[in-house]
Amino acid sequence: MTTSTSTSTSTSTSTSTSMSTSTATRPQAARPRHVCVVGGGYVGLTAAVGLAELGHTVRCLEADRGRLALLQAGQVPIHEPGIAELLAGQMGSGRLRFTGDPADAMEEAELALLCVGTPPRPDGDPDLRQLAGAAAEVTVVARRDLVLVVKSTVPPGSCEALELLVAGAAPEGVRVRVASNPEFLRESEALWDFFNPDRVVVGAEDDGVAQQVAQLYPPDWPLLVCDRRSAELVKYAANTFLALKISFANEVAGLCEALGADAGKALAGVGLDRRIGEAFLAPGPGFGGSCLPKDLAGFIAVAGSVGAAVPVARAAQVVNQAASASIVAKLSARLGTLEGARIGLLGLAFKAGTGDVRDSPAIALARELVARGCTVWAHDPLAVVNDEPLVQVDDPYVAAGGADALVVATAWPAYRSLDAHRLRGVMAGHVVLDAVDVLDASAVQQAGLDGYGVGRGRPTTFAPVPWRPLEWMLGPVEAAAAPSTRTGAAAHR
Numbered sequence: 001m002t003t004s005t006s007t008s009t010s011t012s013t014s015t016s017t018s019m020s021t022s023t024a025t026r027p028q029a030a031r032p033r034h035v036c037v038v039g040g041g042y043v044g045l046t047a048a049v050g051l052a053e054l055g056h057t058v059r060c061l062e063a064d065r066g067r068l069a070l071l072q073a074g075q076v077p078i079h080e081p082g083i084a085e086l087l088a089g090q091m092g093s094g095r096l097r098f099t100g101d102p103a104d105a106m107e108e109a110e111l112a113l114l115c116v117g118t119p120p121r122p123d124g125d126p127d128l129r130q131l132a133g134a135a136a137e138v139t140v141v142a143r144r145d146l147v148l149v150v151k152s153t154v155p156p157g158s159c160e161a162l163e164l165l166v167a168g169a170a171p172e173g174v175r176v177r178v179a180s181n182p183e184f185l186r187e188s189e190a191l192w193d194f195f196n197p198d199r200v201v202v203g204a205e206d207d208g209v210a211q212q213v214a215q216l217y218p219p220d221w222p223l224l225v226c227d228r229r230s231a232e233l234v235k236y237a238a239n240t241f242l243a244l245k246i247s248f249a250n251e252v253a254g255l256c257e258a259l260g261a262d263a264g265k266a267l268a269g270v271g272l273d274r275r276i277g278e279a280f281l282a283p284g285p286g287f288g289g290s291c292l293p294k295d296l297a298g299f300i301a302v303a304g305s306v307g308a309a310v311p312v313a314r315a316a317q318v319v320n321q322a323a324s325a326s327i328v329a330k331l332s333a334r335l336g337t338l339e340g341a342r343i344g345l346l347g348l349a350f351k352a353g354t355g356d357v358r359d360s361p362a363i364a365l366a367r368e369l370v371a372r373g374c375t376v377w378a379h380d381p382l383a384v385v386n387d388e389p390l391v392q393v394d395d396p397y398v399a400a401g402g403a404d405a406l407v408v409a410t411a412w413p414a415y416r417s418l419d420a421h422r423l424r425g426v427m428a429g430h431v432v433l434d435a436v437d438v439l440d441a442s443a444v445q446q447a448g449l450d451g452y453g454v455g456r457g458r459p460t461t462f463a464p465v466p467w468r469p470l471e472w473m474l475g476p477v478e479a480a481a482a483p484s485t486r487t488g489a490a491a492h493r
């Protein structure tokens with residue numbers, strides 16, 4: 001097959017109905033298969049439910065006993081809108097079943113989708129041991145020729161490495177091939193993303209294998225077929241680019257603060273350019289979650305392993321690390337000292353809509369504030385944290401109660417309707433740092449609170465901002481004839 005990249009981006013008339021997540025209009029896969037999905041987390045559970053909806057018979061293998069017990073009882077261990085309903089329907093239809101036994105999971109499977117975690121190691125390199133374990137576990141009990149489909153996010157070369165690793169582990173007469181089919185879902189929108197993909201990427205070294213994987217999905221979904229290394233890189237590079245956009249937004253935000261400009265408006269204007277797009281261009285406390293920091297680190301690690309320089313990706317990482325430090329510095333400047341301060345923290349999840357706190361900037365912020373001598377009282381509508389050095393309460397006004405400063409770190413829509421006067425009434429101090437731009441800034445101000453954001457500069461008449469442009473306008477000759485201007489510029493620098 002194919003080392004060249006072929007694309008098919010059909011725009012058939014059924015597209016609008018196939019974009020729905022309603023079962024009544026659900027498109028079907030070209031050919032129903034017996035599929036084993038390994039891992040019942042965000043990716044595996046979404047794939048298991050989604051593939052069953054598309055007509056496949058799915059057995060989902062989950063190693064965590066607690067999680068498995070919930071799934072077998074028809075309960076969903078993660079917060080993901082819509083999954084519970086589809087899960088109930090597909091378990092009822094007999095097309096979806098959960099098991100902890102690899103032999104049971106693989107009884108009829110022709111394809112096994114590996115959806116296990118690939119967390120970062122402490123040094124940032126990817127830890128692929130779960131993946132290797134899962135691949136070996138299903139290979140040894142395969143009953144027929146098997147395609148291992150890697151949906152986990154992995155560095156380029158991993159599919160080839162897996163093939164080497166499982167060679168010889170398969171029962172006699174069983175041939176195992178490995179394909180890449182990276183997952184692009186967003187937590188809290190997982191089902192929508194599954195049924196409405198921007199693209200299905202299939203990386204295989206053989207046309208037959210590529211077809212088998214592609215046929216898991218309806219024929220009119222946008223499909224990119226390529227070699228395995230390219231497919232693996234699509235996911236790493238896409239997440240690196242998204243991380244880059246967020247870091248760039250934070251860089252522009254820093255510049256806006258120094259210039260007395262408004263990053264919200266400036267970045268909105270940038271994002272309206274169709275070549276750029278508005279998604280992921282909001283300033284804030286930096287990117288987090290289980291994917292962007294990990295995949296950016298993985299991208300850098302894999303580049304390092306082959307001696308390729310990736311300074312742009314490295315810069316995104318550096319800027320992200322500075323994002324939460326800049327919020328701490330702002331608080332410190334407003335409060336005079338952080339030692340002994342009480343901080344109210346609104347939001348713990350890495351983004352709104354999910355209870356996932358993996359690598360959450362809000363948690364990193366809380367830890368840093370506590371390390372600097374603060375006490376943190378935090379609220380989140382969904383996320384629950386244990387073993388963090390903070391007091392978690394179930395009411396945002398309680399989190400704000402007695403606080404010297406209030407920080408909003410996750411853009412939950414519910415925070416938009418907080419009553420600024422009530423906040424002012426319960427807080428001990430008056431500093432509000434809205435890092436995710438959800439509060440009504442004018443209501444905050446009217447309530448007598450001192451509101452700050454990320455990237456919201458405060459223009460002053462005497463800001464030095466216009467002096468250099470003036471010099472650049474006058475040019476060296478004219479500037480030389482206007483010594484007072486030059487002196488003024490120098491004085492303000």
Ligand SMILES: NC(=O)c1ccc[n+]([C@@H]2O[C@H](COP(=O)([O-])OP(=O)(O)OC[C@H]3O[C@@H](n4cnc5c(N)ncnc54)[C@H](O)[C@@H]3O)[C@@H](O)[C@H]2O)c1
Pocket residue numbers: 038039040041042043044061062063064067115116117118130133134137151152153154183184185186187290291
């Ligand atoms: N979460 C996301 O938004 C997202 C999006 C795209 C890609 N990904 C990638 O997909 C992969 C999975 O991510 P996730 O968020 O679903 O992880 P997760 O931690 O939510 O789920 C992984 C599941 O696999 C199970 N598991 C591990 N080893 C197993 C084994 N040998 N047999 C059976 N079950 C096993 C775990 O118990 C867990 O339930 C990662 O590589 C991640 O980077 C995640």
